[in-house]
Amino acid sequence: MSDAKANPGPTLGPEIPSGIEVPEVVTGDMVEGSGERPGVYPFTRGIFPNGYRGRLWTIRQYSGFGSAEETNARYKFLLDQGQTGLSVALDLPTQCGYDPTHPMARPEIGKVGVSLSSLSEMELLFDGIDPGAISTSFTINGTAPIIYAMYVAAADKKGVARDRLTGTIQNDILKEYVARGTWIFPVKPSMRLIADTILYANRQTPRFNPISIAGAHFRDAGVSAIEEMGFTLADGLAYVDELLARGGDVTHFARRLSFFFYVHMDLFEEVAKFRAGRRLWAKLLRERYGVTDPKALMFRFGVVCGGSSLIASQPYNNIVRVGIENLAAVLGGAQSIFTCAYDEAFQIPTETSAEIAVRTQQIVAYESGAARTVDPLGGSHYVEWLTDEMETGMRQVIDEIEAYGGAVKAIEEGYLQSRTAQAAKRRKEKIDEGETVVVGQNHFRRDDGTNDFGEVFRLDPEVSARVLEKYQAILDSRDNAAAEAALGALDEAAGEDGENLLPYLIECCHAYATVGEMVAVLKARWGEFQEPVKF
Amino acid sequence: MALNGKRILIAKPGLDGHDVGAKIIALALRDAGAEVIYTGLRKSPEYIVRVAIEEDVDAVGLSILSGSHLELVAETVKALADQGAEVALFVGGTIPQTDHAALAAAGAAGVFTAEMKVADVVAAVAETLAK
DSSP: OOOOOOOOOOOOOSBOTTSOBOOSOOOGGGSOOOOOOTTSTTOTTOSSTTGGGTOOOEEEEEEOOBSHHHHHHHHHHHHHTTOOEEEEEBOHHHHHTOOTTSTTTGGGTTSSSBOOOSHHHHHHHTTTOOTTTSOEEEEOOTTHHHHHHHHHHHHHHHTOOGGGOOEEEOOOOHHHHHTTOOOOSOHHHHHHHHHHHHHHHHHHSTTEEOEEEEOHHHHHTTOOHHHHHHHHHHHHHHHHHHHHHTTOOHHHHGGGEEEEEEEOSOHHHHHHHHHHHHHHHHHHHHHHHOOOOHHHHOOEEEEEEOGGGOOSSSTTHHHHHHHHHHHHHHHTTOSEEEEOOTTTTTSOOOHHHHHHHHHHHHHHHHTSOTTSSSSTTTTOHHHHHHHHHHHHHHHHHHHHHHHHTOHHHHHHTTHHHHHHHHHHHHHHHHHHTTSSOOBTTTBSOOOSSTTOOSOOOOOOTTHHHHHHHHHHHHHHHSOHHHHHHHHHHHHHHHTOTTSOSHHHHHHHHHTTOOHHHHHHHHHHHHOOOOOOOOO | OTTTTOEEEEEOBSSOOOOHHHHHHHHHHHHTTOEEEEOOSSBOHHHHHHHHHHTTOSEEEEEEOSSOHHHHHHHHHHHHHHTTOOOEEEEEESOOGGGHHHHHHHTOSEEEOTTSOHHHHHHHHHHHHHO
């Protein structure tokens, strides 16, 4: 037998994943000392003068599976464990606008989220939970205006005043065309629906964020941290233009635009990404639209820690990864954080893994000390240098998209789609070649059973049958004439471009019209998006 | 190249919208010499089988990340059998290890996950198609 030898491991390169080469030492003369303070323009150091001292971020775990009853029970468990906000994951039929009886829907019922086919399911989801007392986020896009309408209708029925509702609806269709794929209608009517939702929500539910402009899905689909922010801000500008075209007041609606990103593993790259993005958004609104109201310039964002940075090999290592990403999110000043469970790379989290993910946030919040002072990395030569470099890179990405004709055109013609696919291929090649180190996968790998993990999540096989049964029961018990009248009014309003569709959607929800019925009405008017198949 | 002269359909059955893996594999198979057709998102198993027959492909690769792989593979296998199509079927995506054997038993010639090297996936496809 030969003697044991140390494994020297791979060489650590000087480049961060975005491609910026990092000097061995960054010195003070390489950065401009700004003396900036948090809470004032351009907000590099954060949007609040007192950071997390005033209020901690929201611990908001994305969760939902099966039927409304199972998900309601999981929410109560998470709230018991100290989660401070809800985040609703919806199943694909609900996201794509199919009722559970549709042939495309059947295999997908309750798989990646909860099935919400009508108001009655929303009522079950919030059984024993007060929507006026807890902020709730919905990851929904193609059918976002409908789910928002359903949430408002559920609050109405519970007697909760609309102005007490807090939370967020993702409602960002542009990135769906590039990554994630739950688009339904063509781009133009989709932009109208989004603007309708934002303008209506600003008036009726003023504390609710009616959009969360998301970079997360671009990132997980393959692009770099710089492109993630660049694509997102370009989308943000497209929404601002649409809202202005529909008569919105930027100083008013910009206060309720929020953002959403992934946090991957390079801690300083992520911190710099958030600092640079926050600063750049404020500058863009000021430079282009003359916005000066600080509240309208504030870049508020939520994050998810995990995603494609989590792997199935040696899954317990993912707990460490999420811990580091969680820290990066806090050092970057996130307003709400979702930490993925270690088994999220391959299944719906079990109760045990979901609890570890919540505890991770509590450890970072209360033990690490990272939340004690605002922007603790501010003034670090490296972080300030990298923030500047990344801001320059983001501006360049936005310029490239604008040179193409803007985000809407770049998406309709598939430019961002093929750019993302090419980036994904390069990212995968770097991992396959071992240049990007993934511990336990392409380096320090073992194939001897250490990939096992404790508990397998099994979705109740009866879920589908239960969902279908409840769906039929609603069709049988509702006032069909009322549902048809509400759908007819929606149809007519959809034909009038100047009409805001939200009051009509809320009426449909109150009449227990289903998601599939509302989508069918709008599809008949507008048709469906024709995907440019580019790779 | 390993896949010269082969025609392969990469397909997204069901409602899952995650297409990064499908596109990476499509690009790699093309680089290896295959003629690759990609369906785009949200296709029914019947549609996929119809395209497979019309395009006279040697293999179909299904990409599924929504957890519906057991149902969707079974439906695709049945649609292929109904049409009497003899095509190698591969499955890729978020497929738990515990389901690999079931998919093989259902008729999948290979099951691929995100952590596999792309070169290994291409080699496995080439080996099956050389038989």
